[in-house]
Amino acid sequence: MTIKPIKTRKDHQQALERLEVIFDAKKGTPQGHELEVLGILIDKYESEHDSIGFPDPVEAIKFRMEQLGYNQSDLAKVVGLKSRASEILNKKRKLSLEMIRQLHDTLNIPTDVLIQPY
Numbered sequence: 859m860t861i862k863p864i865k866t867r868k869d870h871q872q873a874l875e876r877l878e879v880i881f882d883a884k885k886g887t888p889q890g891h892e893l894e895v896l897g898i899l900i901d902k903y904e905s906e907h908d909s910i911g912f913p914d915p916v917e918a919i920k921f922r923m924e925q926l927g928y929n930q931s932d933l934a935k936v937v938g939l940k941s942r943a944s945e946i947l948n949k950k951r952k953l954s955l956e957m958i959r960q961l962h963d964t965l966n967i968p969t970d971v972l973i974q975p976y
Contacts, residue, residue: 861895864903873900912971916949919972922965936964949976 864870877896883889913921923933930947934940937957945951953961958972 861892861899864899870900870903870907873903912974914976915953915972915974916947916976918967919961919965920947922967926965928965936960 862869864873873896877893877900880889880893880896883893912918919933923929926932930943931940933943933947937943937946937960942951946953946957953972958969961967961972962969
């Protein structure tokens with residue numbers, strides 16, 4: 859078992875290949891320990907190099923509306939006016955601080971997502 863830090867894409871690829879080989883290792887065995895450490899190293903490398911950014915705020919609103927079965931009229935109740943809801947969904951109106959608060963409180967969308975530019 860030779861474990862080293864993952865610093866490059868090549869190191870990452872080699873670690874993934876090794877992970878596939880020992881994936882079914884039993885806990886408490888030398889390969890099981892290697893699997894655990896390798897998993898931690900791969901996760902650390904991926905979180906530093908392959909992080910996924912926040913989604914587009916309007917797409918997040920549309921997605922959440924779909925999840926909740928909301929329509930534009932329901933969104934209008936949150937942001938104030940039906941025309942305002944339409945402008946937001948068509949990216950013709952930026953979200954105000956008050957709208958962000960309302961959307962966060964009502965639709966439970968993280969504010970970090972809603973404050974992103976679009």
